[in-house]
Amino acid sequence: MKEVKNVNAGKEIAMSNTLVAGKYSLTKEEQNLIFLVASMVKREDKEFHRYKISLSDLEKATGVKHNRVRLKQLMHSIMSKPVWLNKEQTKIANWFAYIEADPKSSALICEFHWSLMPHMIQLQEYFTKAERQLLFSFKSKYSSRLYLLLKSKLGEQAGYANIVDCVLYVDDMINDFDLPKSYSNRYSNFKNKFLLPALEEINQLSDIFVTYDDKDHHRKHGRKITNIKFTVSKVAETEEEFKQKLLDTKNKEDYIPIEASERLREVVLSDELDLDLYYVRSIFRHHHLHDIERVCDDTWRNWDNKKIKDRKRVFIANIKKLEKKPEENHKLPFGFEEV
Template sequence: MEQSSYLTVVKSNKVVEASYMLTLAEQRVLLACIAQIDSKAVLTENYRFEVTASGVADLVGLDNLSNAYRDLKKAAEKLYERSVVIDDPDLENPQITQRKTRWISAIDYVPGEGKLVLSFSLGIIPYLSQLSREFTKYKLKHVARFESVYSIRLYELLVQWNSAGEREIEVEWLKRQFQVDEKYDRVVDLKKRVIDPAVEEINQHSNIWVKYGQRKSGRTITHFQFQFGLKDKPQSLEKKHLSEEEINRQARPGETRATVIARLTGTSLSEIAKPGETFDQALQRKNSLAEAKKKLR
């Protein structure tokens, strides 16, 4: 399968928020296969997906094809054993609180052709096909250059809430879903090894920008607070008009009108808006500050 076949990844939100651990090579193989699925069509366990070393190398920009062959072979060795744990998997049967399933049911490695051929398991298929609601969709090219599995996982968690532009994630929940709860006892180590490299890669290689802060309970950091948006999203409200009804509906407790508009349009005014200030006033003050800085240079 050539790179042109690797287009869009669509996953049920249940899988986006599931608990699992994959190597980077394994993640790339699975995403390359998922990107070949018509998410609205029927998928059976008999359908066979192909991933080639040359296709993955083109996708991720590997100059050394031997490394692509090596990574594909490594993925073939362990991928069959990998599993995923899905919380509350069946909305129609709330008594089932957790489901554990393999990602794939069969895998073949063809060394002479540098190719993997695999089938998804029956347990995971409902979360990859015939999706009509509660799913996350993104272009595979936006995560193709990531070098960390955590970058891919964090990116998915953010674009799942793309329309909000903000997401607060509990530290302990994130550690469980990323399966690093026994690896990083200290939040400072989690940030250094997982969060900071992921944020850096997302900002460098993907179609969104992201920054984050943290919320404490006493002296303990309990949540990460992410802000994010499309890099090419218009930053001026002049290009996006919001009705008063929409502003009032989207307003959060304690937010000024200026803050609401800034958040919904992706501008940075939410950081400088003053209580009671209108959006136009905040924008004018920001522009005035910018002009004053220019004169001081």
């Protein structure tokens, strides 16, 4: 039996361009689990290990709170969703060879399938690297798919230019990304529901900038648009600029821990309190969640108290009375409670 490795997740993932271009159908939760485990793989490794992932890290990566039933569903689902490794669909592989839920340590133990080793370790050429946190930050699972594919095209010619053109076929994207089949018959749906939102996220968040051209009549068969020309360029930015870009795209709800109650969410996000994004970020960073819950419960109970003229001022004053803590609420351990 293989040894279980407690490896700190790295900042980047690396995958072969073949794997990046593979055909697969995953939920965003499943996709982010793969990115999380991939960030633990070292390019210099000679084989895959079994990696232990804490539930807190898993929940931060996927944005989903996992109990025993939810974990079982995730494990079963991802083990039944393989990846096709070539356009001819003659090579297929599972993402994982083994997944185990370990209730004693509140962790998930994962091992990638051995057939993916050429696509994730000992990589020398034709591979793509990406910031793990960037991939997590995309709101749509399709944005990360298109980002990785376009970045791989840029990387293939990186030695020659910082700007490259590439042509992708609409039907290939629909098929490989598992987009709704109806997009094949109505390009406007493909464009408005997939292409434009994905490019907006990529250009707003990532280290590449992408423009597209679908108006070239030489690439049309009749009136149907069959392919799109993309122009991909590198964006130079410092690490601080990258972090600030991620921060600027967040909203108040992003800073509320997954395990917070619905009442807390309703109070903190209420229009009447109108709390600033940076203030919301600050209170969850500096105070214990159970203390914040108590303040929110008190605010809720006194919501209709006519003696309180300024609820926001009272709320902030009560938060100031709370004891500060050194760690983040998002790092609270989670168990395998029943539902």
